[in-house]
Structure formats: structure tokens, C-alpha cells
Amino acid sequence: MEKMFCFQCEQTAGCKACTGNAGVCGKPADTAGLQDILTGALIGIARAAQENTPADDATRAIIEGLFVTVTNxxxxxxxxxGYIDSARIQKEQLDKGASDYDLKELWRENEDIRSLKSLILFGLRGMGAYAYHALVLGYTDDEVNSFFYKALYAIGENTPADKLLELVMETGRINLKCMEMLDKANTESYGHPVPTVVPLTIEKGPFIVISGHDLLDLQLLLEQTKDSGINIYTHGEMLPAHAYPKLxxxxxLKGNFGTAWQNQQKEFADIPAPVLFTTNCLMPVKESYRDRIFTTETVGYPEMVHIGDNKDFSAVMAKAKQLGGYAEDRVMTGINGGTQVTTGFGHNTVLGVADTVIDAVNTGSIKHxxxxxxxxxxxxxxxxxxxxxxxxxxxxxxxxxxCGKYRFNDLDLGTINGLPRIMDMGQCNDSFSAIKVAxxxxxxxxxxxxxxxxxxxLSWYEQKAVCILLSLLYLGLKNIYIGPTLPAFVSKNVLDVLVEKFAxxxxxxxxxxxxKILNIQ
Structure with missing residues (x-):
């Protein structure tokens, strides 16, 4: 088997790259190779579209293909x-003479060029996930879609460093627009989030755990399980769904199961319920629960049951009834021992109490x-x-x-002038809410x-964090703290530029x- 090269996530081996038979994430080398081929095919579509107007199917192939290559x-x-074949069909319909790009050329590039192109590519992958979630709700944006073609094309060409740096910043600008589109899609479809207390206790009886980010999948599951006697619990990044009025x-929709994604192999062990993954983060599946994992949308794992476009969740429901759930209510806790968490502090909620916030700052009740x-x-x-x-x-x-909030979202830090000291603004794409409030x-x-x-x-792990960081840099935000380690794909020279310009x-x-932040001597 050919060795892999992958350094797109925070846990990459030795903070350098995964270069063996499998990545730290569990992705085998052949899977990594196919993801590179898929990326090259997407660049092929971008090349074919230079002199031709792409159809909606070509744009969807790019968005789906980018999402598929996100970690986990x-x-x-x-x-x-299958995604590679679909991409090549779209490319040939545009221009039979257009060629795919060999991603090995990128990995062999000059370190700084590779770094800039990687920032763009990984930012596109994260943005592709957001564009996909908006697309399934019927929302799209011509400028966002056009940028996918522009940026992918530049990655496959001998684009000079100064132009690539401009594209890095433009990736941030376009991602901001993409997050705004997704915010509109979610809030117009399900209402503006409202503060909601979410229990962590699992009630007795059959239940289904749904993980990921896709609110439409949750809505469809809730509709199909209505009056069935099956309860639904969110997991991971699906937690903020509890705050949307329609959902x-x-x-x-009873509560939330477990904590953040990286604990799933322990938390799902012998779980008496099926788990439906709608997006990342899916970890390699352990034997103790492999018969109860279901995937849908772009998520895939060998030998797991995949729910296709018909969105018929009857197999998931049957598994829930077969397993039966817990015999008695199961009290579960967050990382710090809390038995409930609160979510729903999106921009509409926070700006709705802006006068209280401003007064608290002016009177010194809130200092930071x-x-x-x-x-x-x-x-x-x-x-x-x-x-x-x-x-x-x-x-x-x-x-x-x-999902970084799971490190502390079950803590009770009290309130200031009636405002909770911890405000969960939502999923990673709800960075748009934080930006709007700021x-x-x-x-x-x-x-x-x-x-x-x-x-x-900020804490980062995968490519959605990359595009969010680029949006923050595009807005000129400075003195951002980031960890737990710096991205391996950012070269020293590129990092020096980011440190000098944005601190x-x-x-x-x-x-x-x-x-340092509070100027405490």
C-alpha cells in the first residue's frame, strides 16, 4: 500500500504529517489517497469551467466533494x-480536454506555497461543509459558488505567493458570507434559537442518538419517530438544535447524550440504542457498537448501514426498538459533573438584551x-x-x-445582572453569531x-476551524489565542506574516x- 501524506487536522502525527499506513484519525492510507484523487478531480471541474458555465450539478459535486474530504x-x-466518478462526469460535460490535478504536486511544492495553498484548500473544505448544509435547506449563493471554482483553479496552477495570500484573505471573506447564508437557512427554516436548558439524563425506553450538524436530518428523524415511543437525543455538535423553536x-426531543466527539468510542460502548451520524466527527467504529451505527449524507464507513437520499429511517427505528434503551433512567453528566447544559444564545438572543449588556459594561459589572x-x-x-x-x-x-464548549459547558458560573456567565452560541458555523454580536x-x-x-x-481540530479563523483574520481581528498546537501546514514564514499582521x-x-490579557502584573 502506498504511504499517505496528510496534515490537515490538529492531531497530525508529530505536529508534522501523517505519512504511514494510517492517520492518527484512523483513516487508512488508501482512503487518504482517494481523497487526494477526489480533490484533484474537483480541481479538474474548476479547470473545465474556465471557459464554460458550470451547471448546478457541477457545483453540487464540488460542494459534496469538499465536504467528503473533511476529517472524520x-x-x-x-x-x-463514487464521488470521484461523479466529479469526472461533471468535468467532462464541461470540457472533455480538462485534466485532473495530481495533489502530490501540492505536497511537493515549496514550503510557503504549499502552506498558502493548504490554507485555501482546507478553508474551502470547511466552507464546503457549510455550503452543503445550506444547500440541503434550499439556500445557495452565486458568489460563494463562484469562489469555489476560482480558488480550486488557483490551487492547481502556478499561482504566485502574493496572489495566494490575497486568496487566503478572500477565502475568509467568502466563508463569512457562507456562514451568513447558513445562519439565514437555519433561522428561516427553524426559527431563531432561544435559551434552552438541555438535560443530560437519558430516560428509560427506546431511543436514538443523532450526531453531527445537519438540522434537516434531525427534523426528518423527529417527524418519522413522532408518536413511535422512541425518544431522540442529540450528540456532539447537534446539541444547539434544542434551541430552535421548530425543532x-x-x-x-429529550436531551443530549454524552460529550464531545472524541469520547464516542467510550461513551457508545454497549449503548442500547442506534446512533445516526449526519456529518463528522465519526471515529473508527468499535466492535461493541458497530451493529448500531448508521450514516447518512456524506458520512460513510465500511459495512455500516447508510441511509440514502430517500431518508427512510425505519431501519434506525427498528434497531432502537430491538435494543430497547435503558431499563431505568440513566443519569449522565458532562465532563465536570454537571447534569444539564444550556444553549441558544445566538445573535438574536444576545442582541435582544444588548441594552443590559451595554449597561453592565458601562457600570463595570462586566469587565471582559x-x-x-x-x-x-x-x-x-x-x-x-x-x-x-x-x-x-x-x-x-x-x-x-x-464542540470545544463541552470542556466547560456543564459548569455553573452564575450570572451577572441576570445574564449567564456562559453563553453557548451554537455550532461552529454560528461563529457568524459571535461576529455579528461583536x-x-x-x-x-x-x-x-x-x-x-x-x-x-480558540481551539481547532479540523477544516471548519480553518475557514472560521480565516474569516476572523479577514475582519482584521487581532490578538487571537489559538491552540492546543499550531497547524502543521502553516510554514514558519507564513506564520510570521500572521503573527506580525494579526498578533x-x-x-x-x-x-x-x-x-497577559487582563494586564495583571
Whole structure:
């Protein structure tokens, strides 16, 4: 088997690259190779579209193909081959003479060129996931779609470094627009999130756990399980779904199962219920629960039952009834022992109490805001984020989002003037909410966002975190703390540019970073 080369996620081997027979994520080398071929085929579509107008099917092939290559989405070689075939069909319909790109050329590039192209490519993969979620709800954007072609084409050409750096920033700009589109898709489809307490206890009887980000899949599952006696529990990034009025109106959407994605192999062991994965993060499946894992959308794993476009979840329901659930209510807790969590503090909710927030700042009740969030992961050192939040001053507010919140979202830090000190703003794409709130507060105080008493402390793992970071940099946000390690695909020279221009800062210890942020001598 040919060795792999992959360094797109935070846990890459030795903080350099996975180059053996399998990646740290569990992805075999042949799967990594197929993902590279798929990416090359997507660049082939972009090449074919230079002189031809692509059809919607070509754009969908690009969006799906990018999503499939995100970390922990698909381990299914046959499914990936299907995406490759679809991409090549779309390419040939545009231009039979257009060639695919060999991604090995990218991995052999000059280090700085490779770094810039990787920032663009991995940003596109994350943005592809967001565009996909909007697309299934019927939302699309011509500028976002056009950029996929433009950026993919540039990756496959001898594009100079200065132009690539411009494209890096443009990736951030377009991703911001993509996240805004997804925010509109979600809120117009399901209503604006409202603060909602979510129990972690699993009630007795049959249940289904649904993981991932796809709200449409959750809605369809809720509809099909209505009046069936089967309860539904979210997992991972699906937690914020509880806050959407249309989804929370289903009484059998009961609570949340477990914690963040990296704990699934332990938490799903012998679970008496099926688990439906709608997006990443799926880890290699263990024997103790492999007969109860179902996938849908772009998620794939060998020998697992995949629910196709017909969205018939009857097999999942049958498995739930067969397994029966727990005989008695099962009290589960978060990482810190809490038995419930709260979500639903999107931009509509927070800006709805903007006067209270502004007054609290003006009177000194709130002295600082921390946005502590991003992807969680398995690598040691991520307890930094738990300790950071625990040590944050009592006159500070913690905004959070994405699965990184599981490090501390079950803590009770109390309130300030009736405002909870921890506010969960949603999924990773709800970074748009945080950005919208920050801009609104800056306008209210008559200052720039960088002058606000606001510090971003981010954790990253996969490619959606990359495109979010690029959006923050595009907006000019400075002094962002990032960890637990820096991306392996960012070269020293490119990192120096980011540090010089944006003061991008690696995390150290909670004590040192808090002292620096708050100017504590």
C-alpha cells in the first residue's frame, strides 16, 4: 500500500504529517489517497469551467466533494470512488480536454506555497461543509459558488505567493458570507434559537442518538419517530438544535447524550440504542457498537448501514426498538459533573438584551468578554480550556460555540445582572453569531472590534476551524489565542506574516494567558 501524506487536522502525527499506513484519525492510507484523487478531480471541474458555465450539478459535486474530504467524515472507499466518478462526469460535460490535478504536486511544492495553498484548500473544505448544509435547506449563493471554482483553479496552477495570500484573505471573506447564508437557512427554516436548558439524563425506553450538524436530518428523524415511543437525543455538535423553536416543539426531543466527539468510542460502548451520524466527527467504529451505527449524507464507513437520499429511517427505528434503551433512567453528566447544559444564545438572543449588556459594561459589572470555543479533540493539553474558563474573573462573560464548549459547558458560573456567565452560541458555523454580536457591540461603544474588552481563545481540530479563523483574520481581528498546537501546514514564514499582521498567539498556560490579557502584573 502506498504511504499517505496528510496534515490537515490538529492531531497530525508529530505536529508534522501523517505519512504511514494510517492517520492518527484512523483513516487508512488508501482512503487518504482517494481523497487526494477526489480533490484533484474537483480541481479538474474548476479547470473545465474556465471557459464554460458550470451547471448546478457541477457545483453540487464540488460542494459534496469538499465536504467528503473533511476529517472524520468518510472512511468508505467505495463511496469516495463514487464521488470521484461523479466529479469526472461533471468535468467532462464541461470540457472533455480538462485534466485532473495530481495533489502530490501540492505536497511537493515549496514550503510557503504549499502552506498558502493548504490554507485555501482546507478553508474551502470547511466552507464546503457549510455550503452543503445550506444547500440541503434550499439556500445557495452565486458568489460563494463562484469562489469555489476560482480558488480550486488557483490551487492547481502556478499561482504566485502574493496572489495566494490575497486568496487566503478572500477565502475568509467568502466563508463569512457562507456562514451568513447558513445562519439565514437555519433561522428561516427553524426559527431563531432561544435559551434552552438541555438535560443530560437519558430516560428509560427506546431511543436514538443523532450526531453531527445537519438540522434537516434531525427534523426528518423527529417527524418519522413522532408518536413511535422512541425518544431522540442529540450528540456532539447537534446539541444547539434544542434551541430552535421548530425543532424543540417535538416533545420526544429529550436531551443530549454524552460529550464531545472524541469520547464516542467510550461513551457508545454497549449503548442500547442506534446512533445516526449526519456529518463528522465519526471515529473508527468499535466492535461493541458497530451493529448500531448508521450514516447518512456524506458520512460513510465500511459495512455500516447508510441511509440514502430517500431518508427512510425505519431501519434506525427498528434497531432502537430491538435494543430497547435503558431499563431505568440513566443519569449522565458532562465532563465536570454537571447534569444539564444550556444553549441558544445566538445573535438574536444576545442582541435582544444588548441594552443590559451595554449597561453592565458601562457600570463595570462586566469587565471582559472571552470567546472560548472551537473544535474539541483527543490530544492532551485541551484541559487548558476548562482551566481557563474556571479561572476567568467573576466579572467576565464566556461566549462559546462548537464542540470545544463541552470542556466547560456543564459548569455553573452564575450570572451577572441576570445574564449567564456562559453563553453557548451554537455550532461552529454560528461563529457568524459571535461576529455579528461583536460588531454590534463595537458600534454601540463607538469603537473598533479590536478595542472591545473581548479576547478570542480558540481551539481547532479540523477544516471548519480553518475557514472560521480565516474569516476572523479577514475582519482584521487581532490578538487571537489559538491552540492546543499550531497547524502543521502553516510554514514558519507564513506564520510570521500572521503573527506580525494579526498578533496570532499560541496558547501557553491559563494563568499566563489570563495575566497577559487582563494586564495583571
Amino acid at each position: 467524515v468518510s472512511f468508505d472507499n467505495e463511496a469516495i470512488r 424543540k416543539s417535538y416533545p420526544h 468578554f472571552f470567546l472560548v470555543g472551537g473544535c474539541d479533540g483527543a490530544k492532551p493539553g485541551r484541559n487548558y480550556y476548562t482551566d481557563f474558563v474556571k479561572q476567568s474573573p467573576e466579572d467576565s462573560v464566556i461566549l462559546t460555540l462548537a 460588531i454590534a457591540l463595537a458600534d454601540a461603544f463607538g469603537c473598533g472590534v479590536n478595542e472591545l474588552p473581548l479576547t478570542l481563545v 496570532l498567539t499560541p496558547i501557553s498556560t491559563p494563568e499566563q494567558d489570563l495575566a
